[in-house]
Amino acid sequence: MNKKHTTIATKNPCKLCSPLGASLVFKGIQGAIPILHGSQGCATYIRRYFISHFREPVDVASSNFVETTSIFGGAKNLYEALENIKEQYLPEVIGVATTCLSETIGDDVPMYLRNFLKAKGTCPFPDIVYVSTPSYSGTHMNGFHSTVKAIVEYYSSLLKKSNLPVVNENGEKMKRIAIFPNFVSPEDIRHLKEIVLDFKMSAVFVPDYSDTLDGANWDDYQKIPKGGTSRKELSSLWRVDASIELGNSLDVFNSAGKFLDEEFKIKRYGLALPIGINLTDAFFNSLKIISGRKTPDKYIAQRGRLIDAYCDAHKYLFGKRAVVFGEEDLVVSMARFLCEIGVIPVFCSSGEKGKMMEKNLRQISEEYGKEIIINTKADFVDIEEQVETLKPDFLIGNSKGYTFSRRLGIPLIRVSFPIHDRFGALRISHLAYKGTQELLDRIVNTIIVKKQAESAVGYTYM
Amino acid sequence: MAEVLIQREQQVFRKGADKFDISCEKNSTAGSVSQRACVFCGSRVVLYPIVDVLHLVHGPIGCAAYTWDIRGALSSGSELYRMSFSTDLQETDVVYGGEKKLYQSLIELIDKYKPNAAFVYATCIIGIIGDDIDAVCKRVAKEKGLPVLPVHSEGFKGTKKDGYKAACKALFKLVGTLEPEDVKRISINILGDFNIAGETWMIRNYYEQMGIKVVTTITGDSRVADICKAHGASLNVVQCSGSIMPLAKMMKEKYGIPFIRVSYFGIEDTSDALLKVAEFFKDEKIIARTKKLIEKEKKMYASEIFKYKDELKGKKATIYVGGAFKAFSLIKALDKVGMSVAVVGSQTGNQEDYVKLREMCDAGTVILDDSNPIELAKFSLEKNVDIFIGGVKERPMAYKLGIGFCDHNHHRKEALTGFEGMLNFIREVYSSVMSPVWKFTLRR
Numbered sequence: 087m088n089k090k091h092t093t094i095a096t097k098n099p100c101k102l103c104s105p106l107g108a109s110l111v112f113k114g115i116q117g118a119i120p121i122l123h124g125s126q127g128c129a130t131y132i133r134r135y136f137i138s139h140f141r142e143p144v145d146v147a148s149s150n151f152v153e154t155t156s157i158f159g160g161a162k163n164l165y166e167a168l169e170n171i172k173e174q175y176l177p178e179v180i181g182v183a184t185t186c187l188s189e190t191i192g193d194d195v196p197m198y199l200r201n202f203l204k205a206k207g208t209c210p211f212p213d214i215v216y217v218s219t220p221s222y223s224g225t226h227m228n229g230f231h232s233t234v235k236a237i238v239e240y241y242s243s244l245l246k247k248s249n250l251p252v253v254n255e256n257g258e259k260m261k262r263i264a265i266f267p268n269f270v271s272p273e274d275i276r277h278l279k280e281i282v283l284d285f286k287m288s289a290v291f292v293p294d295y296s297d298t299l300d301g302a303n304w305d306d307y308q309k310i311p312k313g314g315t316s317r318k319e320l321s322s323l324w325r326v327d328a329s330i331e332l333g334n335s336l337d338v339f340n341s342a343g344k345f346l347d348e349e350f351k352i353k354r355y356g357l358a359l360p361i362g363i364n365l366t367d368a369f370f371n372s373l374k375i376i377s378g379r380k381t382p383d384k385y386i387a388q389r390g391r392l393i394d395a396y397c398d399a400h401k402y403l404f405g406k407r408a409v410v411f412g413e414e415d416l417v418v419s420m421a422r423f424l425c426e427i428g429v430i431p432v433f434c435s436s437g438e439k440g441k442m443m444e445k446n447l448r449q450i451s452e453e454y455g456k457e458i459i460i461n462t463k464a465d466f467v468d469i470e471e472q473v474e475t476l477k478p479d480f481l482i483g484n485s486k487g488y489t490f491s492r493r494l495g496i497p498l499i500r501v502s503f504p505i506h507d508r509f510g511a512l513r514i515s516h517l518a519y520k521g522t523q524e525l526l527d528r529i530v531n532t533i534i535v536k537k538q539a540e541s542a543v544g545y546t547y548m
Numbered sequence: 549m550a551e552v553l554i555q556r557e558q559q560v561f562r563k564g565a566d567k568f569d570i571s572c573e574k575n576s577t578a579g580s581v582s583q584r585a586c587v588f589c590g591s592r593v594v595l596y597p598i599v600d601v602l603h604l605v606h607g608p609i610g611c612a613a614y615t616w617d618i619r620g621a622l623s624s625g626s627e628l629y630r631m632s633f634s635t636d637l638q639e640t641d642v643v644y645g646g647e648k649k650l651y652q653s654l655i656e657l658i659d660k661y662k663p664n665a666a667f668v669y670a671t672c673i674i675g676i677i678g679d680d681i682d683a684v685c686k687r688v689a690k691e692k693g694l695p696v697l698p699v700h701s702e703g704f705k706g707t708k709k710d711g712y713k714a715a716c717k718a719l720f721k722l723v724g725t726l727e728p729e730d731v732k733r734i735s736i737n738i739l740g741d742f743n744i745a746g747e748t749w750m751i752r753n754y755y756e757q758m759g760i761k762v763v764t765t766i767t768g769d770s771r772v773a774d775i776c777k778a779h780g781a782s783l784n785v786v787q788c789s790g791s792i793m794p795l796a797k798m799m800k801e802k803y804g805i806p807f808i809r810v811s812y813f814g815i816e817d818t819s820d821a822l823l824k825v826a827e828f829f830k831d832e833k834i835i836a837r838t839k840k841l842i843e844k845e846k847k848m849y850a851s852e853i854f855k856y857k858d859e860l861k862g863k864k865a866t867i868y869v870g871g872a873f874k875a876f877s878l879i880k881a882l883d884k885v886g887m888s889v890a891v892v893g894s895q896t897g898n899q900e901d902y903v904k905l906r907e908m909c910d911a912g913t914v915i916l917d918d919s920n921p922i923e924l925a926k927f928s929l930e931k932n933v934d935i936f937i938g939g940v941k942e943r944p945m946a947y948k949l950g951i952g953f954c955d956h957n958h959h960r961k962e963a964l965t966g967f968e969g970m971l972n973f974i975r976e977v978y979s980s981v982m983s984p985v986w987k988f989t990l991r992r
Contacts, residue, residue, distance in 0.1 A: 093660075095653035096609060096636035103610030125672055125703035126576050127586025131614035134941055143945045145921055150578045151704035156676065163578045170579030173550045174922055186608045187672040187704060190642055221608040222673075223639045304948045305990035307925030467631075489617070489630075 088444070089433075089461040091468055098466035100411060100486070101437030103221035106132045107229030108183035109146050110269065112215075114293020115237065116314035117178030121147040121167050123160055123195060124185030139504045140272075140299045140512050145309070147171050151187055160188050161198045168202065172212060175309045178317055179213045183233065189220035213317065215240045225438050227413055230269050231339050234292050238264075238342040241320035242349060261287045261377050262322070264329040264352070266342050268359060268415055269503065272300035274517045281518060284384060285377040290319045290326065292342065300512045328376045330355045330369075333415035335442045358446075359415050359517060361525070362423030363392065366518050388519035395523060396427055399530045404428040406533065409476065411435040411469050411483035412502045414443035414462075416516070420482055420501070421447055423522060425454040429479075429529075433472050435461040466490075480532055497532045501525070551926045553577060559918060561902070564911035570902045572917040575707065581920045583868070583941055584895045586703035588671055589615075590711020593958060594791050595667050595699065595718065596629060597621035597742045597767045598775070602663040604633045606650050606681060607671030611703075612636075619958045620744040624769055633657055637673070647679050654688045654696065664772035665695040667718060672703040695772065697721055708870070709790065709896050716794035719766065719775060723799060726773060728763065728780025734829050735761035737781045737805075739796055740788035741812070743768025744958055747965035751812055754822055754966065758838045760829070766792065779803045785810055785825055790871030790896055812965045813877035813973075814884070815850060845967035853885065853971050856978045861886030863934040863981055868916070868924060868942060869956060872897030872905060878937060878956070879908050885974055890931035893919045921945050929991075934981045950989030952980030 105122050109132050112120040122129045129148035136144040149160060149167040164182070171180055184195055199214055217236040219229040263282060267275055275296040282289040297313025329352055331343035336356060343354035355376070360369035366389070370381050406429045410420045414436040421431040434447055440462030451458040459476075461468060470490040473481065481487050481498045485507045491498035505511035515521035534548045552560050558571035576582035588605075592615050595603065605612035612634030623629065635653050637646050654666060666688075670681050681698045689696040697718040701711050736755065741748045748768030755762050763781040764774040784796045784807035796807040808828065810821035819842045826838035865887055867878050872894040879889050892905060893916030905915055914927045925945055928936060936946035939957030946953040954976045956964065964973045986992050 093653075093656050094635075094649060095604065095657055096612070096634045097657075098616055098631055099609050099613040099634060099636070101609060102613050103608060105610070121579065125586045126582055126584055126707075127589050127703045128610065129581070130583065130585040130589070130941070131610065133581075134618075135614055137941055137944055141944050141947075143921060143948055145581045147579050147581050148576075150576045150580075150582070151672075152575045153705050156672075156704055166577070167579030170553050170555070170577060174553055174580070185672075186610075186637075186642075187676075190673040190676050220639075220642075221610045222637050222642050225609070303950060303989045303991075306929065307922060307945070307949065309922060486616075 087457060087459050089459050089468070089472060091461070091463045091465065096465045098486070099437060100435070100464050100466050100469065102135070102226035104219035104224055104226060104229030104232075105183050105185050105221060106135065107226035107231070107269070108181065108217050108219045108233040110136070110295065111230055111233035111237065111293045112179070112181035112183075113144065113298050114291070114295035114314050115179050115181070115320070116316040117310055118181055118314065119145060119147060119171060119175050119177045119179075119310055120181040120183060121149055121164075121171060122183055122185055123149045123164055123193065124151055124187040126150045128185045135504060136299075138506045142299050142301065142311070142512070144299070145175075156187065156191050159191065160193045161201075164195070164198055165202055168214070177212045177310060179215060181233070182214060182216045183219045183229070184217075185219070186221045189218065189222075213240070227269065227335070227438060231336060231341060234266055235340065235342040235345055237292055237320060238323055239345055241317065242324045242346070244321055258286065262326045263287050263289045263376055264323050264326045264343070264346065265289050265291050266329065266331045266336075267291060268333040269413060270332075270359070270517060271512055271514050272296040273513045273515050274521060277515060277518055277520055281385065282373070284382045285373050285379055287373075287377050290323055291315055292320070324350045326352055328353045328355060330357060330372060332357055332359050334358050334418055334446050335415050335438070335440075338442055358422070359419040361419040361516060362426045362522055363389070363396075364426060365419055365422060366522060369518065385519060388523070392519045392523050392526070395526055399526060400428055402530050402533050405430070406480070407432045407476065407478040409433045409435070409469070409473050409478045409481045411464070411481070411487060414438045414440040416502050418443050418446045418450075421458065422450050423525070425450055425456065427526065430456045431458055432476050432478055433459045433461065435464040435469050435472070437464055439463060480529070497536055499528055499532055552923055553580060556580060556923075559916065560923065561906070561915040563906055563909050563913045563915065569899065570915060570917055572902060573709075573896075573898050574918075576918055581922070582918055583920065583939070584708055584918060586708065587705050587711040587714065588669060588701040588703045590708035590791070591669060591699045591701035591715040591718075592711070593619070593742075594712055594715035594767060598770050598772065599623040599629045600626040600664045600771050601629060602633060602657055602661055602666040603629060603631075603669070604635065604653060604657065604666060605669045605671060606635045606646065606674055606679070607637055608673070609634055609636045611669070611671045619742070620961045621742050621768060621958070622744075622746050624749075625771070628661055628663055642673065642677055645677055645679055646674070647684050650679065650681065650684050651688060654684070655692070658688070658692050658694070663694070665697065665722070667697050667699050669699045669701050671701070675702055695722060695725070707896060712791040713794045716792065716798065719795050720798045722772065722775045724776070724779045724803065726776035728777040731780045732761045733782055734759065734831065734834070735763050735781045736783045736785050736825060737763050737778050738765045738768070739784050739786045739807070740792035741765065741768045741965070742958060745961050745963035747812070747963050747969065750963060750966045750968065754841065755825070757841050758822065758826055759834050760825065766795065779805065781805060783808065783825065783828055785821070787812055788871060789873050811873065811877040813874065813969070814881035815846060815853070815967055815970050816880055816884070817877045818966050818970070819846070849967045849971045853974050856974050857885045859982060860974075860978060863887045864890045864931060866891040866924065866928045866931070866933045866936045866938070868893045868919060868936070868938040870895045870939070872901035874956070875905060876908065881970060881973065882977075887977075889913060890933050891916065891924070891927045893917060893924070925949060935977055937977075950986050950991040952977070952983065952986070954980060
């Protein structure tokens with residue numbers, strides 16, 4: 087069943103704008119800093135949004151349009167911004183993402199950049215990766231995926247392409263893999279890196295903000311925090327053995343993985359975000375195929391413990407009803423995981439157009455014989471109204487659902503982005519057996535806490 | 549590598565070493581990671597705390613998403629202001645114009661939420677795609693019988709300050725549209741307090757104790773009807789002058805209402821503010837009540853505050869705020885507990901502000917206009933400050949560098965105004981400066 091967004095206006099948005107996704111991806115490239123080509127506010131608002139989630143400094147520059155810029159075009163401001171960023175940040179890479187303003191006035195940014203580099207002549211300048219991210223088309227996720235693709239395209243077209251080491255320190259041949267992990271937490275990226283390494287593969291992650299947005303204390307201001315995927319790694323993408331692209335929505339997106347496939351015949355594994363046993367098994371299966379190795383014992387043990395926990399937890403969970411909202415890829419994987427543990431995801435919602443979400447959720451609904459109300463292009467008022475009608479046992483989504491969680495007394499399990507009202511958002515695990523285990527623990531404990539609090543007896547054992 | 553960009557050299561001033569007048573009130577340098585936002589932000593922050601209205605952001609989704617429920621401004625009634633509405637323009641709207649969508653959005657939202665007025669914020673692309681929001685607002689106002697006010701806050705049309713002006717213009721359209729029922733001679737409007745953590749209520753309470761009627765609070769916890777009657781007050785008492793002064797000036801011109809500038813930050817400034825207002829009315833009874841109130845409050849909080857002095861004495865701070873006026877009070881307040889300010893700056897200060905800052909500061913103090921993280925970090929480290937007083941955007945930078953932090957911006961949930969607020973502020977400073985965690989950081 088589908089629930090339509092019923093109003094013309096959007097009320098309490100359940101999506102963010104495209105340049106936010108672009109900025110995040112550039113944060114995952116070594117030595118990179120993004121410039122948003124538009125008004126100062128775009129960069130500042132996006133910084134504030136990130137900072138409240140990651141609790142890390144996030145520098146995003148702006149070409150800072152003024153009134154004359156929007157009349158005469160943004161070339162001058164863009165050039166000045168590029169020079170100033172180079173001067174002050176010493177970046178290796180400058181990411182230029184457009185905004186609704188520069189797109190609407192019709193700025194031809196690729197031409198500006200060609201002219202800029204032509205004028206530079208042989209003077210060395212940081213790499214400039216350009217991406218078009220008008221906020222009137224798509225959401226932050228479109229900005230995210232477009233930027234991943236722009237980076238991959240840019241570095242795959244460079245004449246001086248590099249290779250990753252093909253042997254590890256023991257002289258063993260290593261398979262090389264590209265991973266496009268989707269908008270996940272720094273902790274998730276760290277875990278995925280660990281898994282790939284345990285499969286004795288070398289991987290290039292686009293993006294990898296696991297260090298840049300979750301790093302140690304500093305003794306001096308790090309203009310560009312350490313970490314991220316290096317240019318050398320990016321330039322080796324054309325030689326990888328396979329790519330794994332996480333997120334079902336990318337199946338209909340002109341994605342980085344598809345680009346590598348079309349250009350270099352690199353096999354693309356398009357997978358759902360690995361949450362739950364089934365989806366994580368699929369992820370590990372792909373790794374097995376690509377690496378030609380067995381799943382390391384460590385993960386077999388994690389899987390075993392997770393199934394054991396499923397059994398221990400099943401009574402708390404069976405027949406419970408959940409509402410899930412957020413990015414469509416997350417919603418789909420979360421819904422499948424919930425079905426696996428006997429919870430019914432009665433209502434699944436995303437601010438995105440969610441074509442693939444609809445298709446996948448229908449499939450899940452059929453498979454498990456449970457009705458799922460699907461709501462795409464949703465806003466938080468739509469979601470609130472459904473939550474009020476359906477009275478689920480708990481909510482899973484970002485912290486913006488807190489308003490109705492509080493009003494209706496329904497607990498919210500915080501996942502994904504943004505999490506502006508809890509500590510440690512950047513360390514939340516969602517993926518693979520380990521991430522699922524943590525999610526499961528949180529879900530079960532949420533139910534126990536509620537039951538315990540509502541009990542007249544006040545049991546100390548539950 | 550440049551720590552300070554050439555274009556910005558005149559916006560960085562060291563007292564005692566530099567001779568020039570600091571350059572200010574200019575557009576941010578392209579490529580500098582300015583801590584400023586935009587015109588829209590200026591309008592949105594000023595109007596946000598008006599509780600019983602519909603705030604509709606006309607444009608693509610970002611501007612509405614990032615300004616949804618982000619401030620600590622409290623309401624004693626309607627919660628409508630905490631919602632964020634957007635026309636969420638799509639590619640086709642950009643091509644064919646967004647007027648129809650704006651009209652339909654307004655109609656349906658007014659029907660659904662029954663606000664007492666609506667503000668329509670124009671974002672960057674509205675003028676460019678040729679939408680006549682004035683006309684749409686007029687039409688809806690007529691059809692629905694309520695004020696529907698366009699706010700011309702296109703992001704690129706100036707700085708945050710221009711956004712304040714646009715907001716004041718919209719507010720001014722409301723003033724004078726309803727007749728105040730009982731005009732009292734001894735009455736004021738509180739301008740430029742936004743009721744963060746209930747601060748407007750605290751201030752209002754002081755005035756009521758003094759025997760002064762508060763007609764309207766603009767915009768903390770304000771209602772449309774009250775704003776419409778604001779011309780009934782005899783005096784505008786203006787805090788945060790950067791944001792709301794244009795309104796005070798317009799009201800003076802049209803209604804002859806005088807205004808005075810005050811600050812409620814710190815014991816000294818709060819006392820001065822209340823006395824100044826009391827003396828304006830030349831009423832001995834009020835002056836006596838005010839003096840008594842100040843004495844009582846001081847007695848209650850001053851000794852408690854001075855308890856922290858021994859440990860805070862000699863500690864150094866960086867202050868980076870939106871409007872410079874707040875910095876004056878902060879410098880005085882920190883001085884009371886023996887702390888000095890080594891770096892001070894603002895996003896939107898004017899020449900007059902910076903001259904005053906220069907006079908207030910010790911030699912060697914660095915003064916910054918429209919600064920960025922690199923400069924703020926550089927000078928805070930150079931001066932080895934113990935605490936950074938600023939907004940959310942500066943917090944992680946301070947923590948990363950092993951520097952304490954106190955949030956003094958609109959996102960905070962702590963009341964820092966008035967006598968009681970000063971104690972809260974010093975406790976906040978104390979709890980960050982004295983934390984044992986800093987000794988583990990790389991810099992300490």
